[in-house]
Amino acid sequence: MSTWESTTKPILVLTLSALVVSLLLALVNSVTAPVIEANQKAVTLAAYVQVLPTVSDATELEEITDYTTAGVTGAVKAPDGSIAIQAGESGFDGGVVTVIVGFDSTGVVSGVWADASTQTAGIGSKVGEADYLAQFTGMDGTTNITAGVDFDGVTGATYSTNALFAAINDCINCYNELA
Amino acid sequence: MAQEKVSKVSILTNGIIKENPVLRLVLGTCSTLAITTAVSNAIGMGVAFTFVLVCSNIMIALLRNVIPSKVHLPCYIVIIAGFVTIVQMVMHAYVDSLYTALGVFLPLIVVNCIILGRAEMFACKNTVVDSALDGVGMGIGYTLTVVLMATIREILGSGTWLGFQVMPKSFVTIGIMTQAPGAFLCFGLLMALCIWVEDKLDARIERKIGCQPLKDLQEGEDKE
Numbered sequence: 001m002s003t004w005e006s007t008t009k010p011i012l013v014l015t016l017s018a019l020v021v022s023l024l025l026a027l028v029n030s031v032t033a034p035v036i037e038a039n040q041k042a043v044t045l046a047a048y049v050q051v052l053p054t055v056s057d058a059t060e061l062e063e064i065t066d067y068t069t070a071g072v073t074g075a076v077k078a079p080d081g082s083i084a085i086q087a088g089e090s091g092f093d094g095g096v097v098t099v100i101v102g103f104d105s106t107g108v109v110s111g112v113w114a115d116a117s118t119q120t121a122g123i124g125s126k127v128g129e130a131d132y133l134a135q136f137t138g139m140d141g142t143t144n145i146t147a148g149v150d151f152d153g154v155t156g157a158t159y160s161t162n163a164l165f166a167a168i169n170d171c172i173n174c175y176n177e178l179a
Numbered sequence: 180m181a182q183e184k185v186s187k188v189s190i191l192t193n194g195i196i197k198e199n200p201v202l203r204l205v206l207g208t209c210s211t212l213a214i215t216t217a218v219s220n221a222i223g224m225g226v227a228f229t230f231v232l233v234c235s236n237i238m239i240a241l242l243r244n245v246i247p248s249k250v251h252l253p254c255y256i257v258i259i260a261g262f263v264t265i266v267q268m269v270m271h272a273y274v275d276s277l278y279t280a281l282g283v284f285l286p287l288i289v290v291n292c293i294i295l296g297r298a299e300m301f302a303c304k305n306t307v308v309d310s311a312l313d314g315v316g317m318g319i320g321y322t323l324t325v326v327l328m329a330t331i332r333e334i335l336g337s338g339t340w341l342g343f344q345v346m347p348k349s350f351v352t353i354g355i356m357t358q359a360p361g362a363f364l365c366f367g368l369l370m371a372l373c374i375w376v377e378d379k380l381d382a383r384i385e386r387k388i389g390c391q392p393l394k395d396l397q398e399g400e401d402k403e
Binding site: 005006009010011013014017018021024025028029031032033035036039117118121122 | 216242245246247249250253254257258260261264265268269271272273275279282357358
């Protein structure tokens, strides 16, 4: 067998196919990436509005960037002084639980939103259910909370619960930093 | 088995009962067991899967004389992964809820045995048209099976079908059906049913090997 058949051709064919596929993916990505980004932004903005009862439209929100708390990924301020903070902590198997906590102008938690779709469906994902998250509304937003002491965690989902509580505490710490 | 001329129709229908990828070839069971908790997920997965299977079968049949045997598996994987990533990006952009629901099982289509199996057993030995038909047939077989499984699991486990309440409110849902053991139960019963139906129809097919290349079928069973 010649070198062409045994070595050069396989290398060339594999390289070429990888190149062509990469080019195709880059093309598709250039179309879908802006759409994905816009979708995610819309979801986040809707969640901010959801945890801030005094805000009815996302255009009223003003973005804050001067925070240093670890884990925090975004924050917004409403005209009446209420603040919403987004934070993420990794839960089961490295999946990030994203949490948005709303604080009213006096530091009381006005709502908690969580995306736990990265956690095991039917087990860890329960920490993202609205019924469960409702328990946090009305709590003092200036002191950290502990699972099992201040509020119950989700049975059988320790990792996800810990991630949720850690992310909420990140938001609380960030609120204390900003307020 | 009598000498059989393999028609285009039989290639297409092979995947539905005779060589149903999930129930008879027992390939791709991982995603089948995982995503059949809801009918909407099953339909989404079925469509994504069929798209990837048809596209990769066509590409591989087209390139079957170009790809050297030394690197055929890496080449197939690159092609399949390319199509899966395209589906993933498009789904993420336009059907975000489905993208979230399917989670890790969408990218895992890359290593789904059915796709690689069809590439290796069929597409690399047959013409483009036959391979495309095989992809459509297998895709339909997979989609029908996962939708059927999801129907059973969603109705018994959640009392709904495609999200609509179909069982009376008094119906006590069987929680285990939405969990992994329910998936195995359902899977086993469907496999048994598939064999029972085949027996009843007196169409039981003697299997020497699965996914025979067409050439072998056409040349007949003279080795027996």
